[in-house]
Ligand SMILES: C=CC1=C(C)c2cc3[nH]c(cc4nc(cc5[nH]c(cc1n2)c(C)c5CCC(=O)O)C(CCC(=O)O)=C4C)c(C)c3C=C
């Protein structure tokens with residue numbers, strides 16, 4: 436299995452859809468990297484040469500500095516994520532470890548385009564995504580990613596509420612796509628919210644991600660028009676000396692208590708089950724997307740101690756305020772000498788925890804964003820919050836309702852855009868994403 440050094444949910448292994456060879460020793464890693472340096476892997480021919488490198492952290496000590504630099508770069512580039520996972524039914528980009536660059540894009544079908552045009556578009560998009568994720572260049576390529584391998588590229592497709600009316604498929608729209616309720620702290624921009632179609636692109640190389648975005652935009656041609664685009668980033672794999680949970684722009688370890696694929700109820704919580712009302716969604720998931728701006732000027736004025744009480748965890752190592760390490764469970768009932776809860780009653784992690792929400796859980800897989808500075812001089816920066824769940828009403832909505840009523844983090848956040856998308860299972864061999872809906 437291909438290994439990554441920066442992961443979505445703390446120290447854990449890559450998602451089941453990541454392909455690759457047996458974890459490499461320093462020696463094999465070097466050999467594989469040499470093969471790649473000889474030019475055998477590039478945008479035109481990566482298939483079959485997924486090195487599954489051991490990551491920069493393993494290989495660096497045994498070799499010359501120049502080789503080390505080349506090796507760590509090529510290891511990142513050559514990691515491939517399967518478009519049609521062999522052992523999972525879901526699309527890539529859900530359990531895939533966080534990538535360094537992301538584009539979230541929504542499209543609306545063009546006037547006059549309906550179900551037939553949508554089906555043709557999803558077929559084109561699926562073919563392009565499969566080629567690019569394997570590191571192959573599509574027809575009439577721009578050449579932007581010519582020198583790079585697939586770089587963990589994932590492309591994930593979803594349908595918004597409005598898609599079903601536009602395509603005459605209202606009867607097959609899942610109730611889970613009913614619009615999210617209004618929350619008191621919402622300041623949503625409708626132009627940057629929702630949309631007929633949603634595409635999530637992630638990659639460990641910014642040019643590879645841009646290349647994919649352009650190719651998909653060209654495929655959309657006259658059948659769909661861009662509604663909004665958001666660009667985000669995460670830490671680059673290998674930037675930290677050991678695999679770690681990612682940090683957000685407030686400086687917190689974010690993702691610690693995410694559900695893990697090894698949890699016995701993971702699939703049930705994150706993916707639509709076999710008994711779901713809408714058959715075409717079985718094995719799929721629902722994505723909630725929120726552009727959440729952080730009021731960083733206010734946040735950064737708070738002391739470390741105050742910041743930690745807002746979350747309920749320590750900033751440096753992510754351990755709960757009740758002690759231990761990052762992976763130690765929070766003791767929500769622990770009180771201090773003053774008789775008050777050690778993890779404050781309005782701490783974000785307490786209010787959002789499954790224990791406070793009838794077991795509700797979601798897989799958070801965000802990107803940070805920074806779109807420059809606002810007129811008032813404040814950074815236009817924050818979190819492109821993306822979370823995945825089998826049922827948004829029982830996961831995101833349940834938790835956000837609670838956060839909305841008294842989360843200590845809320846005064847430092849502005850929810851500025853929102854989307855809810857049905858993300859169907861992966862394409863079957865010879866098929867395309869969404870075919871059972873569009874042709875069923
Ligand atoms: C409605 C869901 C959530 C929103 C919106 C949200 C925004 C948000 N969160 C952080 C930072 C942290 N969140 C943490 C934990 C956490 N957050 C949610 C849900 C939402 N967060 C959940 C379900 C959890 C897990 C709670 C638990 O089970 O313990 C943490 C702590 C570390 C961790 O577990 O990840 C941080 C830090 C920001 C900055 C933010 C909006 C910008």
Ligand SMILES: [Fe+2]
Nearest residue numbers: 783784787799
């Ligand atoms: Fe959170």
